[in-house]
Amino acid sequence: MRQGPELIVPPTYAPIPPAIHPRHAAIDAQTVDWAQAFGIGSEELRGRLVMHDIGTFSARILPAGHEEVVALLSDFVFWLFGVDDGFCEEGSLGRRPGELTAVLHRLLRVAQNPEAPMLLDDPLARGLRDLRRRVSRYGTAGQATRWVDSLREYFFSVVWEASHRSEGTVPSLSDYTLMRLYDGATTVVLPLLEMGHGYELQPYERDQPAVRAAAEMASFIITWDNDIVSHHKESRATGYYLNVLRVLEREYRISPDGALTVAIAQRDRVMCAFMRLWDALLDGASPQLRQYLQSLASFIRGSQDWGISSLRYTTPEDPACLPTYFVDSPSDDSPEPLDIPAISWWWDLLPADPHPSVHRLTPMRPLFAHTSA
Template sequence: MTTVPALQLAPFYCPIAPARHPLADLFDQTTNEWLRRFGLYEDESQRERLEHVGAGRLAALTSPFGTREATQISSDIGMWLFAFDDAHCDEGRLGHDPGELSRVLIRLLRILEAPEPPLSPDSPYHSFEAAFLDLRLRLGRVATPVQLGRWTDAMRMYFFSQVWEAANRVERVTPDLDTYALLRIHNGAMKVSVMMLDIAEGYELPPAELERPDVRALTEATCLLAGWDNDILSYRKEHVRDGDNQNLLDVLAHAAGKPVQGMVSEGMFLRDQIMVLFTALSAQVRRNASPELQRYVTSLGHWVRANLEWGTTCERYLNPEDPAYLPTTWAPAPMSGSDAPVGLPAISWWWEQLES
C-alpha cells in the first residue's frame, strides 16, 4: 500500500467576501433525492459518500442570489459530475480506457445536441444517461438557446479533457506545467459550472461581452484558479483512493525531481499569482462593464470564494477514512512576489490584458 504524505497547508489568500443562498439545505436534500432516484452509485458506501459531498451547499455558495429552480439544477449538475467522475473517470475503469470512454462520452454529448430520441434501456450507462437527459430537459426550460449552446460547448471540452487525462493514465504521462495548465482549465468541469452563472441568476450575458479578450482571460483564470485550489485541497483524497499524478503538486514534483511535500509552497505561490491577476483583472473589467457583465464578474468571484469555502470543509476532501488536515483560516495577503505573471505560454496572454 502506497503511503500518502501528510501535507502542511498554509491558509489560502482570497480577498472575496463569502455569500450563501438561504436555501442551501433544501438544495442538498433535493439533490440527494435526485441522486437516489437515478441510482448514480454502485453501492451503499458510494451513495453515502456522495450524499455527504455537499453539492447543494456548493451551488448555494456559488449562486447566492440564484433563482430556486436554476440553482437546484446547478446543484444536480454538480452531483452528476461528482458521481460520474468517481464511477467512470478518476477512479473508474473508463478513466483508464480512453477509447471506451470516448464512445461513452459521445453518447452523452448526443443527448445534449438532440434530447428527443429515446434512450436505450440496454446501455450499461443507462442511469447516467437518463440523469443527463433529465438535466438537459430541465436546463432547456430555464436557459436561452445562447446559454444552452455555451453550456454544451463547455461540457464538450470537459469530456474531451477526460479522454486526454485517461490517455495520460494509460501511458503513465505526468504532463509538464504548461500542458497541465491548459488541461486544468477544462478537466475539472469548471467552465461547465461558470456557464451556469447567468442562467442561475436569470439574465443572459451578451456574447459580445463574454468574448472580449479580457473577459475570456478572466473566465479562464477563474477555471484554473479553482482547479489548482482543488488540486492542493484534494491531494490526499485523490492519492488515498486512486493517485494518477494528474495533479498540480505531482506535476511540480515530477519536474523538479523532488518529493511532493517540498512543492506545496510553490503550488501555493502559483495559485496566489492567479488570485492576484483575478483581482486586478476583475476591477479593470468592471470599469467598462454593462450591468450584466458587472453581475457576471461578481459571480466569478463568488465561484472562487465558494470553491475554497466548500473545499476546506467538505467530507470529499477532508476524506474521513484517512483524514486530510485542511486550513481553517485565511491568509491576509498574497505571498510576496505573486504579482508577477506566470511564465507559461498557455496562459501568459492573460496578463497582457491588464492595462498599464
C-alpha cells in the first residue's frame, strides 16, 4: 500500500448552518436494502459503501425535502459510487478510456430509454432503470431530460479523467478545475434539488449567468472539500490517484502541506464569492429561485458535514487527521478572482460591495408542496 504524506486538515470555513432530514436513519437503511436488491457494485465494494452513511448525506442535502426524493437521491449517490469506485477508481476500465466510453454510452442509453432491451442482466443498468423511472415519477419531463443531460456531462468528464489515469499524467489546474465541476457528479444532483421541493425552476432564471455561476461555485466548493478530506484515503491506495492537492503540488511546485493551504484558501475565497452572489440573487428572486439557492447552500454544508464524519473519509483502520468542527472566518476573503481561467468569469458577476450585509446564511422553510409529474 502506498503511503502518502500525513496531512493534518484544519477546520474549514462554514458560514452555512447545518440541517438534516428527520428521517435520515430510515432513508439510509432503505438505500442499503435498495443496493442489495439490485446488486450495485461487487459484494466487497457494496459491503464498504453500505457503511458510509450515504442516506445521511442525502438527508443533509435535502433536509426539508420530500422523503421519497431524498431516498431517490440517496440511492442515486450509491449508484454513482458504484460507477466511480467500481469502474473508474478501482476497476480496470478506469485505465481504458475507450472501453469505458462504450460502457458509459450504453448506460446513458438506458437512462434515456429505460425500456430499451439493453444490459438486461447488468446490475448497474437495472438500478439505473429504477432511478430513471423514479425521476420521471417525481419530476417533470424537463427535469428528467436535464438529469439525463447532466449524467452525460458526468460520464464525459470521468472518461477525461480516465485518459489521465491511463497515461499517469496530471492535468493543469485550469483543466482539472473544469473537469472537477462535472466528474464530482454535483451537476447531476441539481435537478433533484428542485424535485425534492416539488417545483421546477424556469429556464429564464436557471440559465441566467449569475445563477449558473452560483451552481458552479457550489460544485467547486463541494469538490474541493471532497478532495481535501479524501486525500488521506486516496494517497494510501494502490495505483494512480488524481486530487486537487496533487494538481497544486505540480502546478506550483509546492509541498503537500503547501498544497493543502492553497486548496483551503481557494475554496474559502469561492465560498465568500458564493455568499456575495447568493445575497445579491435573493433580491427580486422568485420563490422557486429562492428555494433553489437555499438548496445549493444546503448541498455545500451537507457535503462538509458528511465529509468529516463518514467512514468513507475518516478511515478508522488508518485514521485520517480530519477536523471535527468548522470555523466562522475564511482563510482567504479576497474579492479578487482566482487565477484559474476556467472559472475567473464568476467574479465579473459579483456585486460591487465585497462585504455583504449577510455573513451567515439562515435556514429557510420549504416553500412548495410536493406535486408529482
